[in-house]
Structures are given as structure tokens and as C-alpha cells.
Amino acid sequence: MKKMFQSIAVPVIAVVIALVISALVILAIGKNPIEAYGSLIHGAFGNQQAIIDTLIKSTPLILTGLAVGFGFRAGVFNIGAEGQMGIGALAAATFASNFGGLPPAIAIPLTMLIGMVAGAGWAAIAGFLKAKTGAHEVVTTIMLNSITTYIASFMVTGPLATGYGSPKSPEISTSAQLPILMRVGAMELSSGIVIAILAAVFMYVFLNKTTSGYEIKAVGFNPYAAEYGGISVSKNVILAMAISGALAGLAGVTELMGVHHRFLGELAGGKGFDGISIALIGQNNPIGIIFAAILIGALRTGSNEMQFMGVSKYIVMITQAIVIFLVAADRIVRAIYARKKVEA
Amino acid sequence: MNETASQVRHEYAVEMLEITKKFPGVLANDRVTIRIKNGEIHAIVGENGAGKSTLMNQLYGLYHPDSGEIKIFGEKKTFVGPRDAIKAGIGMVHQHFMLVNTLTATENVVLGNEPVKGLNFDLKHSRQVVKELSERYGLYIDIDAKIEDMPVGMQQRVEIIKTLYRGAQIIILDEPTAVLTPQEVEELFVIMRNLQKDGKTILFISHKLNEVMEISEKITVMRGGKVTAELITKDTNEREIARAMVGRDVVLKLDKAPHKPKDVVFEVKDLQVRDNRRLEVVNGVSLTVRRGEVVGIAGVAGNGQTEFIEAITGLRKVERGHIIFQGKDVTSAHPRLLREMGMTHIAEDRFKYALIKPFPAYYNVLLGRHYKPPFAKGAFLDHKEIKRYTAELMEEFDVRPRIIEHLGGNFSGGNQQKLVVGREIKANPKFMVVAQPTRGLDVGAIEFIHRQVLRMREQDVGILLISMELEEIFSLSDRILVMYEGKIMGEVRPEETTIEEVGLMMAGKKLEEIRGGKL
Structure with a gap:
């Protein structure tokens, strides 16, 4: 109970401190922080369109956050969600732009599965190298990120090229597009958000209720003890990377099937790396990750409206950076918290 | 003055x-x-x-x-x-020595307070001073040897000389x-x-x-x-x-009831194992353990015991030789197979192997059996059964505090060990590797754990006990083997030997050499 309270308290305190510091920055540039935050909130949640925009931006962030968070829980630092997201979307796009004849009931799950398997396989390469040779996954996944970039630009300028405009793949067949949940004006909320939430439920159940989850956590906490208990460390390191990669691949797939409907050269666009901060803010907890992703999504959506009233939207980068800093250095927050308790 | x-x-x-x-x-x-x-x-x-x-x-x-x-x-x-x-x-010799391994004894003694001649370190004078101190108190050391080349006993003498040099x-x-x-x-x-x-x-x-x-x-x-x-x-x-x-009466020496051992359950033949630096640290060990028998391996720490234990429990690769468990060759078998066959292991280093500190007690007692009924139903853990079992184990083995959610790392050393001992005993082993079971424990917990080991012996479990504590070896074992530099120096029965004889074997003398004159 106390632990749960702490894991909520740390990010919440961090967000509050970050907002206070950002307010001081806004004051320093001669603007009114209350008005600025007012427009930020309005821009993110002020009307249906804003809310939908926030949710659209949050969907891939939830999934990459889950990908990285799952890795952390299993003791691997998957810094390659960016590449796995890209390769997943690329594989799915290659498939879905070529097999248009399938009915949606087959095309949608199959396209998703292909994207997830591609992401899983991509990450499993790093898992395999770690298990067999000890090569650190931070290094290998970053290398795989670069490889993805080159493969992607080859594909969109070569085999998958549309031949006009910026490099991109052709639109995927409509039968492989995710159903729209809600449409307000030009904003379309696809069912990607539902998939993201289901993925969070999966992560929770897998880690807390299954024997495989137990094994993966045991390996993450103490590989020696896991081996002693008859748990194969190599198998579980590869499995952990693969599941993490599948979640990242799913992030690419929902962007492809729900938002862009085609593979763009820069589909991941840093969202894989955002997953690291979101996992940190969400304390690697699936529910925490959903909230953290929505927080970041809202900051980004709302910052446009804040910009209209003359406060640079890059203020939210400051806010975000401070949150991450404080959560990553949660000992600082905990120390403040502990001291308060002693004084009280 | x-x-x-x-x-x-x-x-x-x-x-x-x-x-x-x-x-x-x-x-x-x-x-x-x-x-x-x-x-x-x-x-x-x-x-x-x-x-x-x-x-x-x-x-x-x-x-x-x-x-x-x-x-x-x-x-x-x-x-x-x-x-x-x-x-x-005041001078203090810590349990873990504070010496620089690559320097000589003399250099270590004067370190931080070196005699100088002009601007230079005066080695000649330093050697003189250290030699005098050494001889005066019978602290025999090789003053020019590097610490890393010295036996532990000599390193300790260097530490004592260091305190004397500083005027303790x-x-x-x-x-x-x-x-x-x-x-x-x-x-x-x-x-x-x-x-x-x-x-x-x-x-x-x-x-x-x-x-x-x-x-x-x-x-x-x-x-x-x-x-x-x-x-x-x-x-x-x-x-x-x-x-x-x-705070209460303690039984210091347990009465070991006579018990007739049965057939051989575990056998090691000419085992050779390398350590992480690829050195042969176990070099041709052979032994047998019968059901209902405690075989003790005595020895000073660092004579290959750790690697030996890891090898027979499937945690380290075997270079040569055979391990036979219940008549089956299990050389380099995976720990899961060994556990399936009925081997359990109270690990010497409970933080490295036996315990997952961030796991609650009810996950720690599961380790090794988590994937099987009654703890697993298909792919899922049966939390209700797991918690019931944990409460039962904690009661039976007197683990305190009796909170099943308490994290492994938050129990005291004795209670962590009871948790581990309970887990390994309740898995109904046919053969147990019991390594340093009471390291760092207090007298009360030691008595408890010794009783458990003897109880297993009476239930016809074969037990291989590895310990640096001679008293423990003597009071629990039916047979004692002594390990020195990866070899067995001899086998004796506790009632037919003396602490001195075992001590000589621990220092590298073969039993034949020691008894040579007497026999």
C-alpha cells in the first residue's frame, strides 16, 4: 500500500514541480503563467476535437511506453522501440498495400500480427545477441535503429515508392484500415486507442498473473537466482525483448492502420524514444504508462493553443524535461518526501 | 613521552x-x-x-x-x-582486509605514512622497521611478497603489523x-x-x-x-x-541419532571444473552420498567449493568427469531437470542465488516450482494457493515477521535463510546440497537449521554439506571429506578424527601423510 502510494506520489510531485518551474520561466519571459496554462489545458481538453487530438497523439505513446516499460520490468533496456516501431509499420505497410482483396476481418488482424512479429523479431535479434554473447542491448538496439532508418528510406524510395511527392508508400487497402470510433470535424479517432489500452491490460495480466511473467521478472531482478530456480535466462531475455518489440511494432501498426494509412519516411518520428520517458514517468506500471502518455500527448496538443497567445510551445519541452529529470532522479523527490515525514 | x-x-x-x-x-x-x-x-x-x-x-x-x-x-x-x-x-583489523593487493607487505604497512629520504620513499628503512615489528611479536611474514600472493593468515598479520606501525x-x-x-x-x-x-x-x-x-x-x-x-x-x-x-537456553551440540544410511543416491566421479578465469579450481573430485547420510565437505574458503557446488547443481559447466544422480548421468544438466528429479540446493550465497530481494515472500518460496501444480494452473499462477502455502511454510519454519507480502530483501538474515531452507525442504528432495547453511546467522537460528538438516537425514534424504565452520561439519556429518585446492585430502569419520587432523588436511596435508607415522 505504502509502495503504491509512493509510486503514484513520485510522478505526481514531479509534474507539480515541473509546472511550477515552467510557470517561473513563463513569468520570466513576461507572460502570465495562469493564462498560458489555461490555454494549454483548453487546447488539450477544451472541446471534443481537442480531446480526440490528444488521444490520437497519446495512442502510439502508450504503446511505446508499454514496450520500454515491459523491458524494464524484465531487466532489459530496450532503447530500440523507435526502430521496432518503424520496422513493424514498414512490414505491415508492405503487406497491406499489396493484398487488398482480403475482407477486413482477416486483413486487420493479419496486418497487425505481421507488424508485431516484425517488431518482435527485430528486438529478438538484440535479445539473442545479449543472451548468447553478452552484447548489451542498449548498443545493439541503437544499431538496429540505424539499420531500420536505412531500410525504410530504401523501401519508400525503391520497391514501395509511390513516385510522387515526399517519399512514402502507397495507401494501404481500406480493408486493412482500423475502424473509426469517432469523427469530429476533420479529426478521426481510430480504434487504435482501444488496442493500446488492451495492450496495457495484456502487460498487466502477463506480468502479474502468469508463470511466464513470473519467470521474466525473476530473470530481470536476479538472473543468478532465476537460473538456480531452473529458469532459463537466455530464453527469457530473448522473450522479454521480443514482447517489448511486439508492443513497439504495434505502435507502428496503429499509426499506419489508424492515422496515416501509409508508411511515411519518418513514421516513428521520435515516439519510440518518447516511450523511454513515458515508461519512467509511469513507473513501468501499465496504468501509470497510460496516464503518462496522455500527459505528454496533452502537453503537445495543448502547446499549439498556448503558442497562439504568445507563449512558445517549446515551454512544454521544458516541462517534460523537468518531469523526466525528477522521476529519473526520484531519490531527490523521495528524500524531500521523507524529510517532510520526519518533520511532521 | x-x-x-x-x-x-x-x-x-x-x-x-x-x-x-x-x-x-x-x-x-x-x-x-x-x-x-x-x-x-x-x-x-x-x-x-x-x-x-x-x-x-x-x-x-x-x-x-x-x-x-x-x-x-x-x-x-x-x-x-x-x-x-x-x-x-587505536588500531583496527577489519573482517575484510584493507590492503592493496598489488603492493608488497612492507609497502602496505607504511602506506599513508611512508618514511622518506629527501623526496624519495625510503624503502630500505621501511623494510627495516617492518622486519623489526614482525620479529618482535612473532608476526611472521614475507616482507617483500605481494599481498595477492599471500595466504589469508599472512595477510591478516600484515594488517596487525600495520596497526602497530601506526602506534596502536x-x-x-x-x-x-x-x-x-x-x-x-x-x-x-x-x-x-x-x-x-x-x-x-x-x-x-x-x-x-x-x-x-x-x-x-x-x-x-x-x-x-x-x-x-x-x-x-x-x-x-x-x-x-x-x-x-x-536470551534463552540453547542446545549447542545436537544429539545425532544413529541412522543407517541406505543406497547411494548421488555420485561424483573425477570431477574437474574451471572458474571464471578458466583456472582449474576443482581437480578430480570423487565422492558418493547415500540416502539418510550427511557427507560434510570441510575446507578453507576459496579452495574450489563454490565452483564444485555450482557444477553439481547445474549452474556451472563441467570440464571433465561425471555426476550421477539416482543412477542417471546428469553431468551439466539444467537446474530444472535436477530439481524435477528431486535435488534441492541451499545456496552458499543467498543473495546471489537463493533469494530474489524485490520479490515478496510468497514469490520467493515459489522459485523452482512456480510452473507446476499446485502453484500454476496452466499458464497462470494460482495466487490463492501460493499464499496459503507461503503462510503454512512461514509458520512451519518460524519465519518472522509472518507477513507473506514482506519483500525478500527486508527480512533479517536468519529469516531469509529460514525462508530458503523451508522452500528447499518442502520441495520433498531426495538429495540436498546444503552449502554454508548458517553463514552469518545467530546461535538460535543455527540450532533451528541444524535440526532441520538432521530431520531430513532421518527421512532418508541424502545430504551433501559444504561448510567452512568446522563445528558444523563435525556435529552434522556422518563422514567428512576435506577439500584443498580443488582436491579431496582425505575422508574421515567425525568420531574417529580430531579437529587438528582435519585442520592439517585443510592446510593441504593428505590424510596418508598425517597418519603415515601412526599407522
């Missing part, structure tokens, strides 16, 4: 009066008063967590008392750090015998008496009651941060000390 004069005159070398030291959540020392007479060998005994080390660290200036007074030779002192304590004439009149020895063979212990005691003859005062921290009885003149017993007894060695006995340590 006024100071020396006052040192000689004053009755007490050390007085720690009403010392109180709190750590968050723990009252480590609660108004502790000890007085140590000038020139005395004074033992301080107590269980782990009794506050001995905290008290000594305050005397050595590493911690500062929250309240209370420290007097050295009658003079009130406040130590900001060890430097002040050293200046006041009061020497604190923190668990000095833990790493020594019985012969080395005897040599240490000779050195301690030499130091005493020269007027030094010695504080001897230990939990080995027989050693305390042999060497000390006075004994201070601590329990729960308080002094529970001050005893004069010649007027007391081990039983009385143990009672003051634990």
Missing part, C-alpha cells in the same frame, strides 16, 4: 560510557557501557545485529555516538574520523578467525598473547564461543543493542555465554 606514562598508569585503556547510537528505525546501541582494562584481552560477543560492530566503529571514529562518552586511557576523546582514533592509539596500543580484531584454518587460529592466539605481554590491549570480536573461552580474560555479551552480561572467562562457560547472547 608523557602520554605513554599516563597510558601505563591509568587502569582502563578504553571506557565507553552510556553510548547510544540510533539508525533510522534501529536503536543500534542503547546506553552501552564497557570498560576495558589496560593490557587485557577482552572479547565482545553477540549475535548479528547485536550492536558489536556499531560499537567498535564508534571507537574507531567511523561513527559518532548520539550520546555518551569515550575515554581512552582516562582521557575524554571525540573522534571525527579514524585518523583521530589512530592518533589516540589498543587493537580491535573484528571476527579475525572467520577466515583462518584451526592451525592459523592457534598461531593468531600466540601473536595475541605476545602483543598482550608487550602491554597492548586487545578487543576480540567473535561469535565462536570456544575461541572466546580460550583466549580472552573478560567477555562482554551484547544482545539487541544492550550489554546483557559481563563475564570473567575463567568463571563462566559456553552455555552461560550463549544464554546471554540469545
Whole structure:
């Protein structure tokens, strides 16, 4: 109970401190922080369109956050969600732009599965190298990120090229597009958000209720003890990377099937790396990750409206950076918290 | 040399009066008063967590008392750090030596206080000084050898010389015998008496009651941060000390009922294993264990026991030789297969192998059986059954606090071990590897765990016990093997051998060589 309270308290305190510091920055540039935050909130949640925009931006962030968070829980630092997201979307796009004849009931799950398997396989390469040779996954996944970039630009300028405009793949067949949940004006909320939430439920159940989850956590906490208990460390390191990669691949797939409907050269666009901060803010907890992703999504959506009233939207980068800093250095927050308790 | 004069005159070398030291959540020392007479060998005994080390660290200036007074030779002192304590004439030999492995004995002794000639380090003079100290107290060392090339006993002597070089009149020895063979212990005691003859005062921290009885003149017993007894060695006995340590009567030597061993359950043939540096640290070990029998492996730490244990439990690759369990060759088999077949393992290093600190108790007791009924239903864990079983285990093995959600790392050492022992016993093994089962435990927990081992023996489980504690080996084993540099030096029965004989084997003498003259 106390632990749960702490894991909520740390990010919440961090967000509050970050907002206070950002307010001081806004004051320093001669603007009114209350008005600025007012427009930020309005821009993110002020009307249906804003809310939908926030949710659209949050969907891939939830999934990459889950990908990285799952890795952390299993003791691997998957810094390659960016590449796995890209390769997943690329594989799915290659498939879905070529097999248009399938009915949606087959095309949608199959396209998703292909994207997830591609992401899983991509990450499993790093898992395999770690298990067999000890090569650190931070290094290998970053290398795989670069490889993805080159493969992607080859594909969109070569085999998958549309031949006009910026490099991109052709639109995927409509039968492989995710159903729209809600449409307000030009904003379309696809069912990607539902998939993201289901993925969070999966992560929770897998880690807390299954024997495989137990094994993966045991390996993450103490590989020696896991081996002693008859748990194969190599198998579980590869499995952990693969599941993490599948979640990242799913992030690419929902962007492809729900938002862009085609593979763009820069589909991941840093969202894989955002997953690291979101996992940190969400304390690697699936529910925490959903909230953290929505927080970041809202900051980004709302910052446009804040910009209209003359406060640079890059203020939210400051806010975000401070949150991450404080959560990553949660000992600082905990120390403040502990001291308060002693004084009280 | 006024100071020396006052040192000689004053009755007490050390007085720690009403010392109180709190750590968050723990009252480590609660108004502790000890007085140590000038020139005395004074033992301080107590269980782990009794506050001995905290008290000594305050005397050595590493911690500062929250309240209370420290007097050295009658003079009130406040130590900001060890430097002040050293200046006041206190030296401490820590349990883990503070030596630079790549330097020679001489260099280590003078380090931080080197004699100089002009601007240069004066090695010649240093060697001279170290040699004199060494000879004066019978602290025999090779003054030009590097620390890494020395046996542990010699390293310890370098540490003692270091304190003398810095002018120590009061020497604190923190668990000095833990790493020594019985012969080395005897040599240490000779050195301690030499130091005493020269007027030094010695504080001897230990939990080995027989050693305390042999060497000390006075004994201070601590329990729960308080002094529970001050005893004069010649007027007391081990039983009385143990009672003051634990707070109740303790059975020091368990009665081992005669038990007839059955058929062979486990066999090792000519085993060879390499360590992480690829050195052959186990070199041709063969042994058998029968059901209902405890086979003890004695030896000084670092003679290949760790790698041997890892190899037979599937945690380390076997280079050569065979491991046969229940008639099946299981050389280099995966730990899961060994567990399936009925081998369990109380690991020597419970933090490395036996325990997952961030897991709650109910996940720790699951390790090794988590994937099977009754704990798993298909792919899912049966949390209800797991929690019921954990509560039952904690009750049966008296694990405290009895909170199944308590994290593994938050239990005290003794309770962690009970959790591990409970888990490995309740898996109904046919054969158990029991390594250092009581390391770092207090007298009460040791008694409990020894009883459990003997109970398993009566239930016809084959047990291989590996321990650095000779007393443990003697009181539990039916047969004793001694391991030295990866080889077995000989096999003896506890009732037909002596501590001396086993000690000689621990130092590398073969049984035939020792008995050669007598037979």
C-alpha cells in the first residue's frame, strides 16, 4: 500500500514541480503563467476535437511506453522501440498495400500480427545477441535503429515508392484500415486507442498473473537466482525483448492502420524514444504508462493553443524535461518526501 | 613521552560510557557501557545485529555516538574520523582486509605514512622497521611478497603489523578467525598473547564461543543493542555465554541419532571444473552420498567449493568427469531437470542465488516450482494457493515477521535463510546440497537449521554439506571429506578424527601423510 502510494506520489510531485518551474520561466519571459496554462489545458481538453487530438497523439505513446516499460520490468533496456516501431509499420505497410482483396476481418488482424512479429523479431535479434554473447542491448538496439532508418528510406524510395511527392508508400487497402470510433470535424479517432489500452491490460495480466511473467521478472531482478530456480535466462531475455518489440511494432501498426494509412519516411518520428520517458514517468506500471502518455500527448496538443497567445510551445519541452529529470532522479523527490515525514 | 606514562598508569585503556547510537528505525546501541582494562584481552560477543560492530566503529571514529562518552586511557576523546582514533592509539583489523593487493607487505604497512629520504620513499628503512615489528611479536611474514600472493593468515598479520606501525596500543580484531584454518587460529592466539605481554590491549570480536573461552580474560555479551552480561572467562562457560547472547537456553551440540544410511543416491566421479578465469579450481573430485547420510565437505574458503557446488547443481559447466544422480548421468544438466528429479540446493550465497530481494515472500518460496501444480494452473499462477502455502511454510519454519507480502530483501538474515531452507525442504528432495547453511546467522537460528538438516537425514534424504565452520561439519556429518585446492585430502569419520587432523588436511596435508607415522 505504502509502495503504491509512493509510486503514484513520485510522478505526481514531479509534474507539480515541473509546472511550477515552467510557470517561473513563463513569468520570466513576461507572460502570465495562469493564462498560458489555461490555454494549454483548453487546447488539450477544451472541446471534443481537442480531446480526440490528444488521444490520437497519446495512442502510439502508450504503446511505446508499454514496450520500454515491459523491458524494464524484465531487466532489459530496450532503447530500440523507435526502430521496432518503424520496422513493424514498414512490414505491415508492405503487406497491406499489396493484398487488398482480403475482407477486413482477416486483413486487420493479419496486418497487425505481421507488424508485431516484425517488431518482435527485430528486438529478438538484440535479445539473442545479449543472451548468447553478452552484447548489451542498449548498443545493439541503437544499431538496429540505424539499420531500420536505412531500410525504410530504401523501401519508400525503391520497391514501395509511390513516385510522387515526399517519399512514402502507397495507401494501404481500406480493408486493412482500423475502424473509426469517432469523427469530429476533420479529426478521426481510430480504434487504435482501444488496442493500446488492451495492450496495457495484456502487460498487466502477463506480468502479474502468469508463470511466464513470473519467470521474466525473476530473470530481470536476479538472473543468478532465476537460473538456480531452473529458469532459463537466455530464453527469457530473448522473450522479454521480443514482447517489448511486439508492443513497439504495434505502435507502428496503429499509426499506419489508424492515422496515416501509409508508411511515411519518418513514421516513428521520435515516439519510440518518447516511450523511454513515458515508461519512467509511469513507473513501468501499465496504468501509470497510460496516464503518462496522455500527459505528454496533452502537453503537445495543448502547446499549439498556448503558442497562439504568445507563449512558445517549446515551454512544454521544458516541462517534460523537468518531469523526466525528477522521476529519473526520484531519490531527490523521495528524500524531500521523507524529510517532510520526519518533520511532521 | 608523557602520554605513554599516563597510558601505563591509568587502569582502563578504553571506557565507553552510556553510548547510544540510533539508525533510522534501529536503536543500534542503547546506553552501552564497557570498560576495558589496560593490557587485557577482552572479547565482545553477540549475535548479528547485536550492536558489536556499531560499537567498535564508534571507537574507531567511523561513527559518532548520539550520546555518551569515550575515554581512552582516562582521557575524554571525540573522534571525527579514524585518523583521530589512530592518533589516540587505536588500531583496527577489519573482517575484510584493507590492503592493496598489488603492493608488497612492507609497502602496505607504511602506506599513508611512508618514511622518506629527501623526496624519495625510503624503502630500505621501511623494510627495516617492518622486519623489526614482525620479529618482535612473532608476526611472521614475507616482507617483500605481494599481498595477492599471500595466504589469508599472512595477510591478516600484515594488517596487525600495520596497526602497530601506526602506534596502536589498543587493537580491535573484528571476527579475525572467520577466515583462518584451526592451525592459523592457534598461531593468531600466540601473536595475541605476545602483543598482550608487550602491554597492548586487545578487543576480540567473535561469535565462536570456544575461541572466546580460550583466549580472552573478560567477555562482554551484547544482545539487541544492550550489554546483557559481563563475564570473567575463567568463571563462566559456553552455555552461560550463549544464554546471554540469545536470551534463552540453547542446545549447542545436537544429539545425532544413529541412522543407517541406505543406497547411494548421488555420485561424483573425477570431477574437474574451471572458474571464471578458466583456472582449474576443482581437480578430480570423487565422492558418493547415500540416502539418510550427511557427507560434510570441510575446507578453507576459496579452495574450489563454490565452483564444485555450482557444477553439481547445474549452474556451472563441467570440464571433465561425471555426476550421477539416482543412477542417471546428469553431468551439466539444467537446474530444472535436477530439481524435477528431486535435488534441492541451499545456496552458499543467498543473495546471489537463493533469494530474489524485490520479490515478496510468497514469490520467493515459489522459485523452482512456480510452473507446476499446485502453484500454476496452466499458464497462470494460482495466487490463492501460493499464499496459503507461503503462510503454512512461514509458520512451519518460524519465519518472522509472518507477513507473506514482506519483500525478500527486508527480512533479517536468519529469516531469509529460514525462508530458503523451508522452500528447499518442502520441495520433498531426495538429495540436498546444503552449502554454508548458517553463514552469518545467530546461535538460535543455527540450532533451528541444524535440526532441520538432521530431520531430513532421518527421512532418508541424502545430504551433501559444504561448510567452512568446522563445528558444523563435525556435529552434522556422518563422514567428512576435506577439500584443498580443488582436491579431496582425505575422508574421515567425525568420531574417529580430531579437529587438528582435519585442520592439517585443510592446510593441504593428505590424510596418508598425517597418519603415515601412526599407522
